[in-house]
Each structure stands twice: as C-alpha cells, then as structure tokens.
Amino acid sequence: MNEIMDVRGVEPDQSVHPKSFLQKMSDGDYGLARTYWLYGGVVGVGFFIIQSVLSLFPLLYLLFWGVQTFYFIHNLTGVWRASSFYAGPQIWAFLAKVMTVIGWINIPLSLMNVFGTLSNY
DSSP states (O other), X not given: OOOOOOOTTSOTTTTTSOOOHHHHHHXXXXXXXXXXXXXXXXXXXXXXXXXXXXXXXXXXXXXXXXXXXXXXXHHHHHHHHHHHTOOSOHHHHHHXXXXXXXXXXXXXXXXXXXXXXXXXX
C-alpha cells in the first residue's frame, strides 16, 4: 500500500475532482481560438436558432434565455482568460477582450429584449 504516484503536471485537486466542461471553458483551458470561435460563435448560432423558435413559447423562451446566459457567462469569462495567456499575435487577444466587453454589455440588453418579446403575449 505504499505506492508512490507520479503527479507531475497534475494539479493537486484535479486528480480527485476533474474539471467539468464549463469549468475548463471558464478557465480558458481550451485556448482562445476554440473558446471564441467554436464555443462562442458556433454554439451562439445554434442558440440563436433555438431562441428564434422558442420565441413563440414565452415560458420556454424565458427559461432558455437563462440557460443561454449561464452558458455565455462561462464563455465570456473563458475568452477573457484565454486571451490573457494567448501566445500568438497580441492583436487577437486585444480584439477578443474588446468583444468580451461587448458581450457583457449585451447581457442586460438581451434581457430587455426578452421582456419586450414576452410583453407581446
């Protein structure tokens, strides 16, 4: 029972409690390009399509907005963090941070849009 484990390169709590997808994304572990383009852009288009359909169903629309916002809070945090340790041309890190600020501004604006849509029913 006196085994010696090689834990080089493994964070102490990571071997016992691996990070979830959202934790990895929020920490910027997937890198700037993947976090911004795939998990922000491509997933964002999917969310837009679903949201457009759900706008016909007010309660589902509001519920989905909450899920979408929860996801994008993690995504925006991850883009910011990934851009902070991005090793490529720094213009991309700067532009990613600008878009992150715009994303944070968009959250309360989208909430106003949700209430505007719901007031039509």
